[in-house]
Amino acid sequence: MIRFIVKRLAAGFVLLLVISLLIFVGCEMLPGDVAQIMLGQSASPENVAALRAELGLDRPAPVRYLAWLWGTFHGDWGVSMTSRQPVSVMLSERLSNTLTLAGLTTLVSVPLALLIGMVLAVHKGTRLDRVGTIVIVGLCATPEFLVATLGVLVFSIHLRWLPAISYVTPGTGVLTQIKSMLLPLATMTIIVTAQLARMTRAVVGNILTQPYVETARLKGAGPVRVIMVHALRNAVGPLINIIAMNVAYLISGVVIVETIFAFPGLARLMADSVQARDLPVVQACAMIFSASYIGLIMVADIVAKLFDSRKEPGAPS
């Protein structure tokens, strides 16, 4: 087991290195020049060249890559080209916002989705299942911006219960912070819960048709026992991977929701930085997103392995 974990960690590290190269090459290929954009169209070629030299952009690409990689491993992400702030400072605030939102969403939606998915799987083919599935598939197919906009329309404009913009200012009370996060949280919970519940229903529903479930029922096991004792441990492997993918999505892929609510998260920071050609920030965000994907999937694989009785053939059981 420990060998497996070490192997996975090493593989994850190598993968991250490869990704860093891809990110760097990708940023190199972006059209446009930071110095040119910062100084505007009318800047003289001398001024542009001087700024390029100041920003270190005149060095050859491999040197810049290695310098960046070296810095990254030391926590030095460079300096933002537009705000002239250290990237790490810009990131830390955004990262904590994103992690709070993603964490809260996960805490609410994962148990909720598992419960809904399992209830539907147990009642497969009944009216409850049909209605539930229609609602879930409908929500899966609804774009996030629609859910978010409807939320704003109802709760902010008509009822005036919640702020339409969830700009979190440091220093305000916890209650205000939670209140301002409630709409984005609800939007993302709805989307993620629907996705997860649909997959849970499929995975658990499939397990419930297995002969060993029939055996358990014919031993007199009730529906709760069948699910908790027999089905769930076989569902952990596939489900944990789906959950990991969804959490990774919550960290990196919620740019639309962040934009609608003006939520200061990582995804929006990256989108803004791409527009401004602020490459150090783009690269840092991309690395964090990649690392979160790799890390979460690695954790999922390890958990799935822990639940698999077939680990290491020949090992004493």
Place this chain on the structure above:
Amino acid sequence: MTLLHIQNLNLSADSGKPILRDVSLTLENGQILALIGASGSGKTTLALTALGHMRPGVRHVSGQVLFRGQDLLRMSRRALARLRGRKLAYIAQSAAVSFNPRIRLDRQVTESSRIHHTMSPDAAHARAREVYRTLDLPTGEAFYNRFPHEVSGGQLQRFMIAMGLHEMPEILVCDEPTSALDATTQVEVLKALDTGIHASGTAAILVGHDIAQVVQVATHILVMRNGEVVERGTVEKILHHPEHPYTRRLLEMHRGFDAESGTMAETVAAASATAVSPSDRTDRAPLLEVRDLAVCYGTGGFAVKALSGASLTLNGGEMMAVVGESGSGKSTMARAIAGLVQPSQGEVLVNGRPMERDVLKRPLPMRRAVQITFQSADTSLNRHHTVGRILGQVLTFFGERSKERRAERIRDLLEQVHLPADYADRKPSQMSGGEKQRVNLARSLAARPDVLICDEITSALDNIVAASVLDLIAELKRELNIGILFISHDLSAVAAMSDKIMVLRNGEVVEQGPTAQVLGAPRHPYTRLLRSSVAALRLGWLEEASALHRSLRDELGA
């Protein structure tokens, strides 16, 4: 006292097609009732109603299933769950898929006692060990606590029996408990089941497809066909005074092979008389010659030897049976001869000419010469194509360009396998299992092969259907004068009609020669083990066979 009383039970599929028609039966204390019939006869569906269980797609139309006077089909789920596992227990057909792969075996065996709170954990522990011993399972806590994938198929099926017997149920329902096992293991598991049932004194319903096996355990027999009961009675009555023609046919299937002496009385003599005498062709090379063929799977230190040093010769009009249990290397040999796996050594000669090892490197005439028919017609035939298209493709591949001549050959091929000419327009889904296997054979014959390899082609078929396919093979061998390599794990099926036999075990040829000689006086204990595994249609066979098995297993050194 009557435990179970099924009254005029009618069940149908969701489509309305009847599955059981007006079936009635009673089960008294201590009776062991066997349900016999072809697949699709409704025997498993009937047996499951004794647990109040209907699989998805089955509907209750009318009738009652009374257990101690209570109708199981009208009972609440909760009340039914209280009976299941405790009073009514179940032994599934395939233990391999019927155990939860992630839970230790001992936990699963004793689960009923935790569900129903019938025993303290200590008592359940002790009871399970008592049953394990009765069923002759290896001893040791570490063994009992293994996961399902860590024990052999025969052991797993015995754990399944232990699970059924754990609560000392009043009725034990066994759904073909041995049919997924190798022939040699079947004897041992059947014996364990017999011992277990008698030790716990439970009544039982035993679903089976092999009448010779079930009579060893049962006290009463119910013969079913198309959802109806055709005959019922005590084992003695059915064995000695069968009334219905269908029952007689089922019994006939077994009378042909005399396992005790290993000969097929008249059939072997008849077969060798019609076979082309080898002396006719001494001047010519044999049709198929295999020299020292070996196959390894994997490379380097991980290589597993699947077949080592098999040699054989086969002439036109001859049939060689290749027998052995799963994993013995018989399919590997077939695939190596056909060029589907690469042998690590040895050569294959057809009509004296060496064949390329890889089928893709064989020129067209070489490919044509060796054809293989696989076990499952369902996976071999494209279900979206008509029979005419399936056969036509083979003809086109081997160079028949004229549409008229192709149509003519398709008619001839269908006639050869005894199917009406209009089957050319049918798709596989519109045919029965036996018919599909005939088309599968016709597909191989379309190439006009010299050597036909049949890989377990009757294993998925019911006895009666399998027998008719075997008759067809014998006929093709005579009429087309081709060489047939017939691979099977069922000795009784092939002994009747093969001229030669090869016995494989763990990838090695343990014995080989003319069938009558090898089976008449087997030299190797493994051949004797195989021969003694063929159930004989008489009472008391199981006792003798399992005693013989024990001594032969000792001789083989496990």
